[in-house]
Amino acid sequence: MICKTQNMCPIVMKMLFMEIETQSVWAVASVGPGFIAPYIRQHGHGASFLRVLPDMDMRDIICHIEKHAPDILGFSLTTRQWKRGAYVAGKIAKIIDIPIVAGGLHPTFLPSSVSESGAFDYICMGEGEAATLELLNCLESGEKIYEGRIPNIMLKRGAIPELRPPFGRIDDLPFMARDLLDEKHGVIHMCTQRGCPFPCTYCAAGAIDGLYKNTGYVRRRSVHNVLEELHEIRRNGELNYVIFLDDTFTINRNWVKEFCRAYAREFSTGFSINARAETINQDMIGWLADAGCSHIVYGVESGSMHIRRDVLNRPADNQCFIDVFKLTRQANILATANYMMGLPGETSEDIEETLSLNDEIAPDDFGYFVFYPYPGTKLFDICLQNGYLPDNYPEFPSDDSQSVLDMPDLSKADIKYYYNKFTQVHKSA
Numbered sequence: 001m002i003c004k005t006q007n008m009c010p011i012v013m014k015m016l017f018m019e020i021e022t023q024s025v026w027a028v029a030s031v032g033p034g035f036i037a038p039y040i041r042q043h044g045h046g047a048s049f050l051r052v053l054p055d056m057d058m059r060d061i062i063c064h065i066e067k068h069a070p071d072i073l074g075f076s077l078t079t080r081q082w083k084r085g086a087y088v089a090g091k092i093a094k095i096i097d098i099p100i101v102a103g104g105l106h107p108t109f110l111p112s113s114v115s116e117s118g119a120f121d122y123i124c125m126g127e128g129e130a131a132t133l134e135l136l137n138c139l140e141s142g143e144k145i146y147e148g149r150i151p152n153i154m155l156k157r158g159a160i161p162e163l164r165p166p167f168g169r170i171d172d173l174p175f176m177a178r179d180l181l182d183e184k185h186g187v188i189h190m191c192t193q194r195g196c197p198f199p200c201t202y203c204a205a206g207a208i209d210g211l212y213k214n215t216g217y218v219r220r221r222s223v224h225n226v227l228e229e230l231h232e233i234r235r236n237g238e239l240n241y242v243i244f245l246d247d248t249f250t251i252n253r254n255w256v257k258e259f260c261r262a263y264a265r266e267f268s269t270g271f272s273i274n275a276r277a278e279t280i281n282q283d284m285i286g287w288l289a290d291a292g293c294s295h296i297v298y299g300v301e302s303g304s305m306h307i308r309r310d311v312l313n314r315p316a317d318n319q320c321f322i323d324v325f326k327l328t329r330q331a332n333i334l335a336t337a338n339y340m341m342g343l344p345g346e347t348s349e350d351i352e353e354t355l356s357l358n359d360e361i362a363p364d365d366f367g368y369f370v371f372y373p374y375p376g377t378k379l380f381d382i383c384l385q386n387g388y389l390p391d392n393y394p395e396f397p398s399d400d401s402q403s404v405l406d407m408p409d410l411s412k413a414d415i416k417y418y419y420n421k422f423t424q425v426h427k428s429a
């Protein structure tokens with residue numbers, strides 16, 4: 001047993017963020033630690049990063065941790081990552097005496113179930129910068145952390161904590177720690193906003209504003225601040241392409257216009273965005289194209305008007321998507337459509353309508369995902385209330401290719417059939 005708490009007089013707390021990979025390695029690591037690391041560094045603590053690859057066994061993991069010699073481990077967990085994260089954390093806790101904290105979307109929306117796993121000493125709910133700093137300061141000073149002592153921080157098997165108000169202006173945070181994002185070849189990942197003001201029933205980005213009781217979680221950086229970060233990246237290394245990770249880059253027309261004009265003046269680097277078709281028009285496509293936007297990913301989700309309007313709270317009609325994809329193509333911007341299947345209330349006919357809409361909009365590429373009800377969303381509550389979710393649902397990580405739901409109108413076998421059909425269409429496209 002290695003005893004980290006026997007360190008003599010540590011000057012700072014060194015936090016090691018564990019990036020848990022499941023089936024494959026993602027191009028960019030979680031952005032949460034990318035924000036938290038520079039904030040705690042600014043206040044005198046240390047931060048480093050370890051990608052826990054899918055094929056890494058516990059001996060390797062322990063060996064890597066020992067090389068970093070951290071004082072605390074941080075796991076940023078989505079629903080995809082949480083089961084393996086809890087397994088790895090539980091094993092580590094048996095070998096190394098070190099505090100372990102879990103944060104991210106899954107612990108934020110299902111804190112009790114993550115805490116019940118017993119693998120984590122602390123659960124961080126919501127925004128992590130100020131909460132993590134306070135936790136490190138308490139641990140460093142040896143202060144006893146009692147129930148409710150640190151807003152946002154839940155103790156193991158403790159009560160749900162109060163949330164502190166959102167941080168304030170994102171412009172006031174330090175730029176993301178690039179060394180924690182594990183970017184390659186000068187492909188840079190940027191976030192210009194937190195949260196989303198739209199009420200889509202399936203999306204945690206919208207749900208987190210509800211968690212904060214609509215008290216200002218949705219915020220956007222100034223154009224100046226975003227460009228400053230890009231200038232700094234270019235000064236310090238390669239800047240070959242920018243992927244804007246914001247769930248919906250096109251929320252605010254004036255911001256997009258100002259950004260595109262300034263970006264076109266100062267950069268000639270291509271970039272991609274995620275967009276909501278309902279927020280796009282010909283002018284905006286023109287600004288984006290002139291600024292160097294080369295790829296837009298649209299969440300179309302379903303070709304059934306009934307599903308979009310009554311289940312997803314996306315009342316735009318099919319013509320809106322047809323027009324936006326046409327405009328995007330005309331501007332020589334690649335357009336990707338993302339679809340879901342296996343939604344509550346969906347029938348085989350609805351999924352056939354999605355396939356038909358895909359034919360009509362003819363995207364350059366499309367992604368297709370079996371619906372998973374993310375904790376915190378309205379559809380999660382609906383699935384729970386209707387008994388569609390198994391009792392032990394937290395045991396099931398999200399899976400893009402098969403459904404976790406038992407629904408009356410669409411069986412798991414039907415959903416698998418359509419997933420395979422989408423695969424065939426994708427291969428032949």
Ligand code: SF4
Binds near residue numbers: 204
């Ligand atoms: S799906 Fe897109 S538009 Fe809807 S809440 Fe989520 S991020 Fe916002």
